[in-house]
Amino acid sequence: MAGADGDDSLYPIAVLIDELRNEDVQNDTETQLYSLKMYSIIHIFYNTIYDEDEVLLALAEQLGNFTMLVGGPEYVHCLLPPLESLATVEETVVRDKAVESLRKISQEHSPVDLEVHFEPLVKRLASGDWFTSRTSACGLFSVCYPRVSSTVKAEIRQHFRTLCSDDTPMVRRAAASKLGEFAKVLEPEYVKSDIISLFTALASDEQDSVRLLAVEACVSIATLLPQEDLETLVMPTLRQAAEDKSWRVRYMVADKFSELQKAVGSEITKNDLVPAFQNLLKDCEAEVRAAAANKVKEFCENLPEDNREQIIMTHILPCVKELVSDTNQHVKSALASVIMGLSTILGKDNTIEHLLPLFLAQLKDECPEVRLNIISNLDCVNEVIGIRQLSQSLLPAIVELAEDAKWRVRLAIIEYMPLLAGQLGVEFFDEKLNTLCMAWLIDHVYAIREAATCNLMKLVEKFGAEWAQNTIVPKVLGMANDPNYLHRMTTLFCINALSEACGQEITTKQMLPVVLKMSNDQVANVRFNVAKSLQKIGPVLDSNALQTEVKPVLEKLATDSDMDVKYFAQEAITLQS
């Protein structure tokens, strides 16, 4: 067999090498790598001639899946040299991918191979000259640590320590970001003896970009320590971080607050985190306040139940009240996105007395995003006090959003319409909101018209065909005579969306005649949309209507002078036959 295949087996490799050396790198990296994978010619990568980062990235990723292709776990270490060189590349995405692949294949090493091949690589990277290799090393300690002997473990800890106090901030950042992960694989005694001092040092680094990463590590470290040690080993650092002079660090604390809260437990939460949280809610930088405001609900939810209500009422709610009239709209909208959740925690009476005024104030906020966030979370309040309490203020807010100058705001409110309609009931809807829903159909922005069509469909699903026949179908069909062809097309789009929900009878008797009539429209776009519509509503119609009414019209359209009309008519005919 070897003889017969002899030429063939070398041939693809020759082709590959030739293709790989091709200068036009854009040609199909994907295919190149796919073939590489099949033939696993590692030595080509090893002396890789590429310097194109895109290729290197793909290479770094593929090599992580190569174990079987190089002969299984026994040989997996031969993937290390190319990955090692990729882990020293400048481009961050390439390096990260290489580290990811190294982490993956580290699991496929036997314990012996790990010590003989993998661990020396980690050490080489950790003591590399250029910062890139040292940053890569940071991500590899935790994957080999659990599976090596205690002497090697000691070395690894030493290397990690060194990198935590590296000269370049890039390396310290990498170490800080892996601190939590590394702590998790360490034996408890070393967490206390090693990690805590590193954590403290990184948390007071001169660069705020390093300090803020220590906050993240704080969560993991706190979960690893027994409760009684937290106060002395972690809390001083955390307190300091919550009052750091850099807003980025304080922001990080606010951002991770729920995790921190869970990690340190209820006692410390009560004594330390509540005041810290109050401070963050009152922080002088809006970014920090917004991050903290985002956590209000989660924080309150996770407070110890025994005096949750008291803490919220006396400590948190006063800050929340202030945030409602914050000067910064991001803060207000962050708060608006969670504040409704407090009602379930505080119960009916407190909600009516304390929260309702806040909701109402936010519904009148000048910033549309704030109002939108309140409206989009109505369901939480609905469960507790019912939506009627709000409906008086709700309506003006909805109307205003519906006419907002920014189409994205209008789009967002349309998307909540079905939900609102469900909660407010059909009468309220008919009386107050129906006109709005119809007005959106003639919006200047296509995306709004499209969403309005989709909204009608959902409303019909909710309120039923009879409601549709009485309230919206006549209006939609009336638009078929509009002088503006965009509005006429909207009729067609609505019919496309509504026919199924309305059922055969309405579709055949009311909608179909209108569609057929529009086949004589003078605008070609309308005509080819007629063809499309006929194709769409075909399944809803009975075969008689299809044969006697639809088919002749489509056949006429198929001879239209316009190319597109012809095309879509043809398409509809083929699909229906």
Added chain:
Amino acid sequence: WALQILISDSLLAMSSAPTTSPSVDKVDGFSRKSVRKAKQKRSQSSSQFRSQGKPIELTPLPLLKDVPGVEQPELFLKKLQQCCTVFDFMDTLSDLKMKEYKRSTLNELVDYVTVSRGYLTEQAYPEVVKMVSGNIFRTLPPSDSNEFDPEEDEPTLEASWPHLQLVYEFFIRFLESQEFQPSIAKKYIDQKFVLQLLELFDSEDPRERDYLKTVLHRIYGKFLGLRAFIRKQINNIFLRFVYETEHFNGVAELLEILGSIINGFALPLKAEHKQFLVKVLIPLHTVRSLSLFHAQLAYCIVQFLEKDPTLTEPVIRGLLKFWPKTCSQKEVMYLGELEEILDVIEPTQFVKIQEPLFKQISRCVSSPHFQVAERALYYWNNEYIMSLIEENSSVILPIMFSSLYRISKEHWNPAIVALVYNVLKAFMEMNSTLFDELTATYKSDRQREKKKEKEREELWKKLEDLELKRGLRSDGIIPT
């Protein structure tokens, strides 16, 4: 500027006025972002972490010129201490009197360090540094919007500038003063000080960055012991900028300083400096906001090449490696920089990189984006480059010929076609035998290329067939 925005806003409002349906767009989505953003109130910001909220009281001191010479150093110190008080400028109404008092005191100090003699006692150094640090070192406030785009958006200005400017002014006069002794100052102006100073270069306020540039330049000039440290930290800032954040406002200013630093490098260049060029300056070309600092960057690169011409090859190869694939504006910048490099290139270096270089230029010349093509074709107006091309026409002409020939027939832009004709004409005059040869073989060359392309496709097809046939059997192949 604000006025202009007002006008354009009202224009917008007018243009949308006639169509008054209930859901009319009050702001049209196609207006420039900067116009739309003008509605935001805050165009000023400041780090607010320091303000205490209570009114500040400073006891007015007599003017320095009003006291006898012997008492002046003492009073100078007192005034420095007073100026350590920092005011909240975001609150425009608070402490108005004291703000004014501090302003006039700072003004007085500026004048005083400029003209007085004998005021700089040893005790004054720590007080000066303390006052300057206390005022300028602060965590910069978060940017106004998350997607602050330096090319599009107006920068947020520092609210406390009325004081800050005078502090900077004072510090520069202090550093430049004839009495200033670096040997004493180095105890206070140390690595930590410099680090904080460098962080301030991220300020959005261009006025502040301008002052910082002068300050850092003076410090670099006077404190020899800090030079290596400053360079290393700038390195770190750039690397972070390129590979981590893509955001740092002061890159242009730092590069400007580096330009003059590079100018002063001793020969032969240290490995550290070469590494800086290859691993930091070249990758800076990849950043999205290149246009904001490209001029300064190109200047630095050229400075390096003038120092050591042997660096030409790695630099040009670096540029070719990072050559923009989709961004035409950047491509034009690269071409501009390349021309600057070619202006100073030594013929021996030129020969080393001419092939890859002209392969790229030939690609640029045939770019469908006429600005790119035009920029590349302008090289032929450069006498020095022309002389280099002429010397090496036997190599360059074959590389360029097919692109030029094709564009002369195909390019959509008549100006480009005209330029290409000139270039072809120049080539013809340079080496008419080769030119004729290439013209004669153009068609057959094209056909050969097409054939080769087809062969390649077939090879791949064949390879895929093989793949199917062999399937997973190839798992067994282990590389040697």
